[in-house]
Amino acid sequence: MAKWEESEIFVSVVKHGGFSAAAEKMGVSKSHVSRQISQLENRLGAQLLQRTTRKVTTTEVGQAYFLRAKELVEGLEDAEKAVMDLQATPRGNLKMTVAGGFGEDFVAPAAAEFMSQNPELNIDIDFTNRTVDLIAEGYDLAIRAGVLSDSTLIARRIVSRSLCICASPDYLARKGKPESIQGLSRHNCLLGTLPTWRFRSSSGHSEQRLEGRWRSNNGRALLSAARQGLGLVQLPEFYVRRDLAEGTLVEVLKEFQPTDTGVWAVYPSNRHLSAKVRLFVEFLVNYCREHNA
Structure with missing residues (x-):
């Protein structure tokens, strides 16, 4: 680091024509500049500058050193500028993993709109229900729903998510409405990836293992089965919002x-978070708010 500072100060002295101008430009004292130049000349065993009361010029050796050192200093400045530009403008590849209807209805259209506004950005959306190792598999971002497990990953809530239990009027006419969580054991429950449903209880929250003749890892498949009167289903509210409004599905056990x-945006770290991730997450939050996700 000391060697680099000496070289950087030397380049500044030559570029700005003197010790005082270089000191002012770099925000250090003139004595510090003089000391660094002396250390550099002593280390190299060569006189790099000719000093007079009126001006500072390079020696022949100093001019040769200046040309090489100037390339290095400017190269570092360009590298730092490139990093700062990346932090300010979304560009490059944004690779994310999503799942389910929320990804289809909100994340994908938001990503398409975001990319149209940022022509230097490429987007890769992977739809999968499996648990993805973001770091090992090279993902920038995951959109995950539900209750997050403890993790070293950083999570930001995109939207709150209500889980509704509902069924068709025909099914409820035939089987009756459940009045308690325990009463679900007498019903055909349409199950997703997990064999359990989540409930609010007097102790906070609980999970109940249930049985059913229909299982799917796709929310729209579960919704179709519920519409056909095959049983009760627990789905995020955005899946069933229209059906509840139109009466094709009826909500039960709302108090639970x-x-x-x-729904969460999850990423490896918020330290030096890239512009493409930071700005897309902000965009997605606003998009979901505007579209009543």
């Missing part, structure tokens, strides 16, 4: 609706 779930 969990309150601790959400």
Whole structure:
């Protein structure tokens, strides 16, 4: 580091024509500049500058050193500028993993709009239900729903998520409405990836293992089965919003609706977070708010 500072100060002295101008430009004292130049000349065993009361000029050796050192200093300045530009403008490749209807209805259209506004950006969206190792598999970002497990990853809530239990009027006419969580054991429950549903309880939140004749890792497949009167389903509110409004599905056990779930943007670290991730997450939050996610 000392060697680099000596060279950087030497280049500044030559470029700005003197010790005082270099000191002012770099925000250091004139004595510090003089000391660094002396140390550099002593280390190299050569006189680099000719000093008079009126001006400072390079010796022949000093001019040769200046030309090489100037390239290095300017190269570092360019590298730092490139990093700062990347922090300010989304560019390069943004690789994210998403799953389910939220990804289809909100993340994908938001990403398309974001990319149209940032022509230097490429986007790669991987739809999968499996747990992805963001760092090992080279992902910048994951959009995950539900309750997050403890992790070293950084998470930001995109939207809150309500889980609704509902069924078709036909199914409820045939089987009756459940009045308690325990009463679900007498119903056909349409199950997703997990064999459990989540509930709000007097102790906070709980999970109940259930049984059913229909299972799918796709929310729209579960929704189709519920519309056909095959059983009860627990789905995020955005899946069933229209059906509830139109009466094709009826919500039950609303008092047990969990309150601790959400949709999250998850990424490896918020230290030196790249512009492409930081700005897309902000864009997605606003997009979801504007589109009533």
